[in-house]
Amino acid sequence: MIPAATDLLAPAVSWPAFAVIVPLLAGLAAFVVGGRTLVVLPAASLGFLVALMATAQVFAHGTVEHAIGGWPPPLGIRLRLDGLAAAFLLMTGVVAGAVAVFARPAFADPDETPGDFGFWPLLFFMWAGLNAVFLSADLFNLFVALEILTLTAVAMVALAGKADTFAAALRYLLFALFGSLAYLLGVALLYGAHGTLDMQLLGAASGPATVTVIAGALMTAGLMAKAALFPLHGWLPRAHAGAPAPASAMLSALVVKAPFYLIARLWFDILPGIATEAMAQGLGALGAAAIVLGSILAFRQARLKLLVAYSTVAQLGYLMLIFPLAGSGGAPQPWAAAAWTGGIFHALAHAPAKAAMFLTAGIMMQAVGHDRLDGLIGIARKLPMPAFAFGLAAVSLMGLPPSGGFTAKYLLLTAAIASGQWVWVAVILGGGLLAAAYLFRVLNRFLSEPQGEIALSPVPRGQQIVALCLAGLAILLGLFSLAPFDLLQIGRLPATIEGL
Amino acid sequence: MTQAMPLLVLSTSLVPAVVIFLLHEAQQRLRTAVNLIGAISKLMLVTVMLDGVARGVVYETRLILLPELELTLRVDALALLFLTLSAFLWLLTTIYAISYLGRGPDLSRFFGFFSLCVAATAGIAMSGTLISFFIFYELLTLSTWPLVVYHGNAVSLAAGRRYLAYTLGGSASLLLGIVWLESLTGPIEFAVAGQVADLNPHTLQIVFVLLIGGLGVKAALVPLHGWLPAAMVAPAPVSALLHAVAVVKAGAFGIVRIIYDVYGTALVHDLGVGLPLAVLASFTIVYASLRALQQSEIKRRLAFSTVSQISYIALGAALFGPFATIGGLVHLVHQGLMKITLFFCAGALSKQLHIHTIEELDGAGRRMPWTMLAFSIGGLGMIGVPPIAGFVTKWYLGIGALQAGQAWVILVLAASSLLNAAYFLPLIYRAWFLPAPADGETANERDRWLVGPAVATALAAILTGVLAGMEFSPLAWATLIVQRDYVP
Numbered sequence: 001m002i003p004a005a006t007d008l009l010a011p012a013v014s015w016p017a018f019a020v021i022v023p024l025l026a027g028l029a030a031f032v033v034g035g036r037t038l039v040v041l042p043a044a045s046l047g048f049l050v051a052l053m054a055t056a057q058v059f060a061h062g063t064v065e066h067a068i069g070g071w072p073p074p075l076g077i078r079l080r081l082d083g084l085a086a087a088f089l090l091m092t093g094v095v096a097g098a099v100a101v102f103a104r105p106a107f108a109d110p111d112e113t114p115g116d117f118g119f120w121p122l123l124f125f126m127w128a129g130l131n132a133v134f135l136s137a138d139l140f141n142l143f144v145a146l147e148i149l150t151l152t153a154v155a156m157v158a159l160a161g162k163a164d165t166f167a168a169a170l171r172y173l174l175f176a177l178f179g180s181l182a183y184l185l186g187v188a189l190l191y192g193a194h195g196t197l198d199m200q201l202l203g204a205a206s207g208p209a210t211v212t213v214i215a216g217a218l219m220t221a222g223l224m225a226k227a228a229l230f231p232l233h234g235w236l237p238r239a240h241a242g243a244p245a246p247a248s249a250m251l252s253a254l255v256v257k258a259p260f261y262l263i264a265r266l267w268f269d270i271l272p273g274i275a276t277e278a279m280a281q282g283l284g285a286l287g288a289a290a291i292v293l294g295s296i297l298a299f300r301q302a303r304l305k306l307l308v309a310y311s312t313v314a315q316l317g318y319l320m321l322i323f324p325l326a327g328s329g330g331a332p333q334p335w336a337a338a339a340w341t342g343g344i345f346h347a348l349a350h351a352p353a354k355a356a357m358f359l360t361a362g363i364m365m366q367a368v369g370h371d372r373l374d375g376l377i378g379i380a381r382k383l384p385m386p387a388f389a390f391g392l393a394a395v396s397l398m399g400l401p402p403s404g405g406f407t408a409k410y411l412l413l414t415a416a417i418a419s420g421q422w423v424w425v426a427v428i429l430g431g432g433l434l435a436a437a438y439l440f441r442v443l444n445r446f447l448s449e450p451q452g453e454i455a456l457s458p459v460p461r462g463q464q465i466v467a468l469c470l471a472g473l474a475i476l477l478g479l480f481s482l483a484p485f486d487l488l489q490i491g492r493l494p495a496t497i498e499g500l
Numbered sequence: 501m502t503q504a505m506p507l508l509v510l511s512t513s514l515v516p517a518v519v520i521f522l523l524h525e526a527q528q529r530l531r532t533a534v535n536l537i538g539a540i541s542k543l544m545l546v547t548v549m550l551d552g553v554a555r556g557v558v559y560e561t562r563l564i565l566l567p568e569l570e571l572t573l574r575v576d577a578l579a580l581l582f583l584t585l586s587a588f589l590w591l592l593t594t595i596y597a598i599s600y601l602g603r604g605p606d607l608s609r610f611f612g613f614f615s616l617c618v619a620a621t622a623g624i625a626m627s628g629t630l631i632s633f634f635i636f637y638e639l640l641t642l643s644t645w646p647l648v649v650y651h652g653n654a655v656s657l658a659a660g661r662r663y664l665a666y667t668l669g670g671s672a673s674l675l676l677g678i679v680w681l682e683s684l685t686g687p688i689e690f691a692v693a694g695q696v697a698d699l700n701p702h703t704l705q706i707v708f709v710l711l712i713g714g715l716g717v718k719a720a721l722v723p724l725h726g727w728l729p730a731a732m733v734a735p736a737p738v739s740a741l742l743h744a745v746a747v748v749k750a751g752a753f754g755i756v757r758i759i760y761d762v763y764g765t766a767l768v769h770d771l772g773v774g775l776p777l778a779v780l781a782s783f784t785i786v787y788a789s790l791r792a793l794q795q796s797e798i799k800r801r802l803a804f805s806t807v808s809q810i811s812y813i814a815l816g817a818a819l820f821g822p823f824a825t826i827g828g829l830v831h832l833v834h835q836g837l838m839k840i841t842l843f844f845c846a847g848a849l850s851k852q853l854h855i856h857t858i859e860e861l862d863g864a865g866r867r868m869p870w871t872m873l874a875f876s877i878g879g880l881g882m883i884g885v886p887p888i889a890g891f892v893t894k895w896y897l898g899i900g901a902l903q904a905g906q907a908w909v910i911l912v913l914a915a916s917s918l919l920n921a922a923y924f925l926p927l928i929y930r931a932w933f934l935p936a937p938a939d940g941e942t943a944n945e946r947d948r949w950l951v952g953p954a955v956a957t958a959l960a961a962i963l964t965g966v967l968a969g970m971e972f973s974p975l976a977w978a979t980l981i982v983q984r985d986y987v988p
Contacts, residue, residue: 436664
């Protein structure tokens with residue numbers, strides 16, 4: 001049996017291709033026969049399994065590349081699976097799989113409403129789009145993958161079918177289309193300057209610097225709009241809060257990470273030479289503004305889902321700190337590796353925690369009928385497990401140990417102190433306190449003495465367990481961070497170790 | 501076996517925590533059983549380790565979280581001092597809490613977090629590196645908060661907010677200090693001496709302030725003490741946990757670790773940061789005693805008394821002499837025994853006789869004789885009346901101060917004892933020598949699980965004082981620690 005298992009992981013087995021094809025086929029199947037349990041659960045398990053195998057493949061053989069159908073670029077589609085891609089693949093597999101299990105009772109009746117019918121194909125197409133973004137090795141295919149992602153995400157926001165969610169979806173669409181245009185313009189400029197869209201070739205190419213810088217800036221701006229990075233975050237709270245809870249979990253935990261992933265790839269892998277000190281510090285400043293503003297706005301929300309959505313705006317801000325902390329200029333920067341790993345870790349740890357929070361919010365909404373914070377007073381007595389899950393996820397978001405969020409914060413803090421950038425030290429530590437302020441505001445309400453009897457609709461225990469498992473995963477990521485850390489070392493490019 | 505031991509000790513309270521969280525509210529007996537099995541097996545493991553460590557065995561486990569980020573559990577003599585105290589008091593507090601809370605609401609949540617607290621405390625005691633210490637220190641903050649807000653009313657929620665504001669602010673300072681230091685030296689292990697010796701003195705001074713500032717919140721050093729009196733709204737078992745078993749102890753223990761195992765006494769002295777800490781601790785001792793005098797509520801008076809007493813530990817650590825060190829370390833145990841007795845009694849009084857303020861204590865001695873006997877022993881011990889444990893502490897601290905050439909500390913100790921007498925004796929006097937109010941309820945001490953723990957800890961406070969010269973007494977153990985690790 002052991003040799004057979006090894007063969008499965010051989011570089012010739014195209015797990016990257018399966019990672020895109022399996023969810024795509026699942027989406028088609030769900031479209032044809034509806035989201036029946038018989039389709040949904042096996043498909044989700046298979047999707048998770050493929051991500052697991054792809055990760056195992058990277059551990060066994062290092063970076064793997066595949067040209068789909070054997071066509072070499074620029075004609076064919078080339079997929080590239082390194083440690084970073086595998087980590088994001090696995091994160092997606094875990095969260096999307098969990099969301100599928102969670103959503104099964106909620107969207108059980110595909111013949112009943114259009115929302116119930118639409119959810120499943122959208123979920124799987126979104127999953128395929130995410131995996132395609134993480135695996136694409138050239139910038140044009142990336143554009144296609146990003147568009148799939150955007151369209152499924154916008155549709156998910158509109159799923160509830162109410163007037164205000166349509167408005168939120170439309171706003172999201174406008175931001176996303178602006179992002180696509182800017183990104184495409186950048187891609188076109190790069191192609192004009194270098195004659196290739198292959199990420200590896202671009203990374204090695206040298207061309208007219210000015211054009212490259214403009215292209216990089218355009219692509220970054222476009223991707224920032226899609227990732228809701230400050231100041232282009234305006235669409236996110238309404239969109240994420242308005243979608244059904246499983247959809248919000250996908251959007252907040254995964255979809256906004258894809259454009260960030262590309263920004264990181266762009267600066268560190270594709271165009272490592274172009275970052276100037278001013279650009280890096282500027283991006284960091286935007287991140288800091290996102291942390292502060294997002295947290296303050298989160299604190300002021302009266303509804304749980306909006307609070308959680310604004311928390312996403314704040315948490316995404318940390319990702320931008322990667323740029324100033326990984327430094328720029330020619331001098332050796334021993335802390336850059338920690339900064340990059342910390343940023344990526346933050347993105348990874350945020351996923352299960354935020355998904356758990358939105359799912360918990362969904363559970364409470366289903367039980368109480370609304371998500372107004374003042375109506376959730378004393379809910380912990382009736383729904384102890386979801387309240388506990390929210391608490392665990394909150395620990396990770398605040399960056400308190402032991403949790404994945406703490407590991408990320410520790411790495412970022414190490415980089416900030418080692419590079420002597422005390423402003424970012426203050427931002428990282430202050431951000432944790434701000435997160436504590438708005439999250440304990442919620443937990444305070446949960447643990448208050450109930451005012452009178454709360455009438456609750458029953459919530460399936462399975463859903464509660466899924467939310468708890470995701471939150472527990474965010475904690476475990478802090479205790480077992482060595483494996484993901486090792487994974488991220490595989491196929492790492494020099495700029496992610498030595499600085500921009 | 502020496503590798504598995506620390507993990508086993510952790511699991512004796514982690515596993516019950518998880519099991520209790522999963523139990524139904526109504527499964528009272530099972531919850532009690534799980535609680536007690538955990539507490540008793542922990543005590544047994546600790547006893548085994550006491551014997552081992554006395555013979556020179558070191559129990560150590562390492563879990564690598566990241567390169568250069570290790571969770572290290574290492575049981576040395578100092579770790580065991582704290583661990584034994586918390587294991588012993590946890591068992592008694594659990595028994596007390598089961599009886600005190602009876603059939604109240606949210607008990608699965610309460611006892612789950614209660615066990616988690618004790619797991620965190622064990623982790624703090626056994627931490628072998630600064631960052632491991634921090635991880636458990638934060639776990640303690642997080643698991644204590646739900647206990648502080650247990651009642652869920654406006655007052656306790658406000659106290660909870662205050663607790664978090666202080667402790668999370670402190671933890672930011674602590675984390676900054678730790679990461680700063682480790683960015684210059686690599687991971688800091690308590691067992692490795694002199695890791696920071698070569699650094700820039702100014703950096704070391706700033707980091708020292710950050711570290712002690714962070715730890716000083718839990719250790720309730722003035723002016724970082726404001727959360728402690730506010731947290732008195734929590735149920736009595738939680739107060740016992742905060743004041744004697746876990747929280748303030750964790751802060752004081754951390755200060756000891758920083759001074760002895762990170763910086764080293766010589767370096768602290770050379771940097772000139774020891775004396776300011778000793779002054780601050782002395783100020784805390786006197787100031788908090790004065791505040792205690794002003795309180796009319798029993799629990800608030802006890803709270804300020806804790807603020808004052810816990811600083812004896814910091815004082816002992818900040819004066820450099822073997823006797824002062826012994827006095828500080830042994831007070832970790834002595835203060836725990838005496839203060840938990842007082843809180844057990846205060847809880848029993850409020851539960852059985854609804855006595856909350858000092859005026860209401862009139863004649864309580866006849867109504868609840870065993871409780872008031874234990875209370876009196878605790879109070880007299882705090883004052884420093886021999887042969888109760890508190891006397892031993894003050895004696896050693898006094899000699900230590902003279903050894904260190906800081907004779908003014910004797911004045912602080914004398915003033916503190918006078919003030920202790922001033923705020924404890926009236927309570928004892930009222931209880932025994934004034935008549936009970938005519939409409940007072942009759943005595944009820946039939947709930948022996950509520951009164952028993954207090955009597956047991958009072959007895960322990962006397963025995964640790966009387967038998968201080970015996971092997972395995974807290975004093976002997978503290979002497980062992982100092983001889984083994986801190987005498988140059």
